[in-house]
Amino acid sequence: MRRRLINSTLAVVLVVIAVFGVSLVIVETRTITSSAQESVDSEALRVVSIVDGRLLGGESISASVLKQQITANRYARVDVPGHRDVQVGSKPKGSVIRGEARGEQGEVVTVEELSSSVTREVGRTLLIIGAVALLAIIAAVLLAVRQANMLASPLVDLAETAEKLGSGDPRPRHKRYAVPELDRVADVLDSSAERIARMLTAERRLAADASHQLRTPLTALSMRLEEITVTEDLDTARDEASIALNQVERLTDVVERLLTNARDPRTGSAIPLDLDRIIKQQIEEWKPVYRSAGRAIVRSGRQGVWVMATPGAIAQVLAALIENSLMHGGGTVALRTRVTGNQAVIEVTDEGAGVSPDLGARIFERAISGHNSTGIGLAVARDLAEADGGRLELLQPHPPVFALFLSRETQEPQERERPVR
Structure with a gap:
């Protein structure tokens, strides 16, 4: 591209120089x-006036x-x-410029000058015009190279940006070039980089969420x-x-649910x-694990509470809280149900050391963990709770009390819910 820009600029300059240069040469030649001719005619008139006098x-x-009145290198x-005729100077041979004047006494004065003097003057003029044209060409080359670099370098830079974007580096560069068209391309590339970065982040997050949400059911399935x-009892x-x-x-x-969220995260299934059925199911699933760890899991509080929620999602939230207490807590884990206003609250607590003060405000952020775990479980649990219009909070750090708030269903449906999975 640089070569094309330089060649096109030089072509334009050469055309301009050719058009105006030729015109200038013609005009200057005629002028000289x-x-x-006017100088020779004027000298002939001056001499004839002297002769008349x-x-x-x-x-x-x-x-x-008369010699003193005739310009050197001229013949009169x-x-x-x-x-008798009077002659001044040597009669030139070859092409000459001739001027004649006739006096009142009938005398005729003829002044001649070699055309070579005019040719030399034209040559000097052509030399000056050629020097100016050469300077113009040199300036045009420098300007063309600079302009080509100004235009080609950003394009090379944009090509490198596009290549990095295609190779999986979606970081926007936010670099501009003071050229509106190139800045527009840079804006589009930066916008594309940001969109790709968001898409990659969403895909990684979906993969992390999927692996974490599938881990707990797979663990429970492997235990069963x-x-x-190991059992020999058929029943x-x-x-x-x-x-x-x-x-x-x-x-x-x-x-x-993961596939549904991938297609449209706003789709709900509450x-x-x-x-009671969800809590009972979770306690039955986790009781063998707690028993093998020498710990217990119990429930208390109000029963017969109905809520608006997604069965699988709520089960995942409770499983995440119970697993969190198993890994990071201690002693007996208790699930307590209570009602406050139009909300049902499930509190999960244990007898462990609790949550450190520096993690308390960030416990639900992704990749935040105080025990070298993934830091995904509580973040996923919070997202699942919020997807059903609820919320997950840390009510008390010592001993730890996590609370799941859900919208309460005041009238118990007649077995309208789908089977708990």
Whole structure:
């Protein structure tokens, strides 16, 4: 592109120089020729006036008298009727510029000058015009190179930006070039980079959320399958297999919800839900794990509470809180249900050390963890709660009390909810 810009600029300059240069040469040549002719004619008139004066005064006309009146390198001849011709200078050979004048006494004065003098003057003029044209070409080359760099360098820079964007580096550069068209391209690339960055962030977040939400049901499913492999009681195996099938259904529900959120995060699936069934299910699933850890999980508080929520989502929130207490808490874990106004509240607490003060305000932020964990569980739980119009809060850091607030359903539906998974 640089070469094209330089060549195009030079082509324009050369065309301009050719057009105006040729015109200027023609005009100057004519001007110099006309000026030389006028000078010769003027000198002939001046000499004839001198000759007239001397003739009227009865004075003689000689070459020595006229020599002082004739410009050097010119030839003059005076023809006076009845007198001998008077010549001044050497008669030029070749092409000449001639001027003639006739006096009142019938005398004729002829002045000649070689055309080569005019040619030399034209040559000097052409040399000056050529020097100016050469300077113009040099200036045009420098200007073309500078302009080409000003235009080509931003394009190379924009190409590198596009290449980085295509190779997976979506960081906007926010670099501008003081050229409106190039700045517009830079704006579009920066906007595209920001959109791609948001898309990549959303995809990574979805992958992290999916892995975390699927981990708990898979863990529970693996525990049930382990129970089946070690038991020899057929009835126990059937019970564990039934629970394992419920876990599979929960996994299916989680996958469907993740796919739904990926298509449209605003899509909701809240229904009237019996909170006791969700809590009972979670306690049954986690009790073997707590028993193996030498700990207990219990529930208390008000029963028979119905809420508007998504069964799988609420189960995931409670599972995240229970797992968090198992990993980072201590002693007995208690789930307590209460009602405040038009909201139902589920509090999850344990007897551990609680949440440190520096993490209290940021406990629900992603990648924030005080025990080298992923820092995703509570953030995902909060998002799931908010998706159903609820909220998840840390009511008390010592001992830790997490509270899940949900919209309360005042009239108990007649088994309208779908089966809990």
